[in-house]
Amino acid sequence: MKRLLPLLCMALLCVSSLPAFGMDTAERLNVLEKTLKEQARIIEEQQRTIGAMKEEINSSKTWAAAPAEEPVKTEEDSSLSSKVSGFFGGSVLTNPNISLVVDTFGYSSNLKKEELEERGIEQRKGFNLRAAELFLFAPVDSYFNLYAAIPITEEEVELEEAYAVTTSLPFGFQIKGGKFKSNFSRLDAQHPHAWDFADIALPYKAFLGEEALGGEKGVQVTWLPPLPFYTLLGAEILQGENDRLFGADARSGPHAYTLFAKTSFDTGDNSSLLFGPYVLFGKAHQPSEEGLDFRGNSNLWGVEAVWKWKQGKQGVTLQGEYLYLSQSGSEITDPGTGDTISRRLRQDGAYIQALYRYDRWRIGARYDTLDLFSDSLKLGGEEQALGKRPWRTTASLEFNPSEFSRIRLQYTHDRSSRDSRANNEWWLQFIFGIGAHGAHEF
């Protein structure tokens, strides 16, 4: 409208000045003056109309804001941004859902740098960056959802998880395929940022690795039967590339398998219990630099239990797991001749932990140990001395400014290094997440 106005004036000027041709200058000036006055009047009039229109628009706005019994489906409601895209919530425009979680911490210990390295402790004293974890997920179509987890460390980018999950199978079945963190146990599928402590429990560390089994390629089938209580039954076939339990070259095909069951009851309106047994087994091949390879079978049995209570600003979580590892096979004693000796390991481990949350604060305690009931290593049938029982105690204090940020102070008294001295370590961890992050499992 504003732009039109000068154009309109120009046009009017041209038209009205046309008959002025051929008149003398005074007359022409007179005509021009008149025309200008006319212009001013028109502009004023138009301005008034605009003002009136503005008022009208404003008044209709206030009317629209008042509750009205008009039909719901307005243009605005059917616009793209107002539709919910379903599975993961949020608007369609955030499809695929992307999030980034930065996990960084400060570390201090009474041990020297060399002692830490000897124990295989990867973090350095001082500032550390564990990873920036990139997550992508979205429905593929009406049959599959796709998920990817890509932790980015300073050294490398890893495709830790990339898998599709069915959404429309009947009878309570679901199939997951690709590369994923196995769901066989409580902690295995959790990403480090979701752990309740800065590091994983001792049995996991000892039997599986710093970040449990890690992403494995394979297929998972789970079934949720329509029972009166929650029971999830699952089985997995995995490639078996974890180098502590299996090894990429243990066999040419997939050679690791899991079976698990999880049952849950509500123990009240505000509390639930979940527990279940599991087993992870397969072929093992652990190469060594000196050629003293181990070949055999690994079987990891376990049972998990967790109880959660939550009311208002308070919450309690009690959790524990027991793991039993049995590994048998033969170890090469002389790479030259290929002589072997039988090797048989029976070792167990457990952890229990308790967390109490009040509003934005959370405190936690954990005790984890190995060799609880079983600590036998036999080489050629002869019992080997393993040394003192490894154990740790941990205490933590967290402040969570919002559900997207976490500041954690953790102290661990670590006696897991059998006969050498204790490691008293402090962690100050900061975890930040941006983007559309999926809800965490129970």
Next chain:
Amino acid sequence: MRNILIALLLSLVAATPTFAGLNVVATLPWIGSLAKEIGKEKISVTTLIKPNQDPHYAEAKPSMILAGRKADILMYNGADMEIGYLPLVLQSARNPKIIPGKPGNCDCSGFVRIIDKQTAVDRSMGDVHPLGNPHYHFSTVNILRVAEGMADAMANLDRANADAYHANFRSFGARFNEHQKKWKTINLKEKKYIAYHKLFGYLEREYGFRIVDYIEPKPGIPPSAAHIEHLIEDMKRSKPDGILVTPAHGLKEAESLAARTGVKVIILPQDVGSMKGTDDWFAFMDTVIAAMR
């Protein structure tokens, strides 16, 4: 051994009580209550969130997943109200009937006019609902639309009982009109309130009162001492008619504010069943409106 296990499992499956009618799973108490009004004896209702729980902080529990597994229809508030647990329940329930896009997935926010939609929002603004104010169960006009939408959704899935659902909706509508007459006589136009959380936006619009300030500096962010002091100064000047809170949301903060300013605390139920005498949605709304006077 294996045979025994299979037999045991099968007998358990067989022993599961089967209900012939529609199996409705509702997320929030008011949704469950409304569904029951429309479905009556033709449906069974499981509600995931209990009336005394704060739906903002709910987490997915295995029992919710099991309920989702058995559902014929899932009815939820939408507008991201259930973002903390429902996506996980949907992914884990392994029930193709209730996934988005299917008639068994009933997003109640689709039936209503959502207010306060945000066009530009980031998390520095606190726990803002980008899809708009999701607390539309405080809105009389919207609830009628939801009830109608529910009746249509149930009738669509269970055609044999379609007439019953529509008849139940009509009788709900008749009761609604009775209550509406009473509610319309109440004039709150000149009133000013302080509220803890942005729960009452719909009431504000329908009754024309004003919420002049919030105890939360940003949605979902607890107030600092400085913010409280600031609020007290403001309240002394603006002299509001009350502090609106729910039993789960900010009662403690409101009481200390009341003690220092003399402004009364008005406790409103946050949902159906969360306070005495709010057993259905009409009783809930009666309680809300009576308390605000």
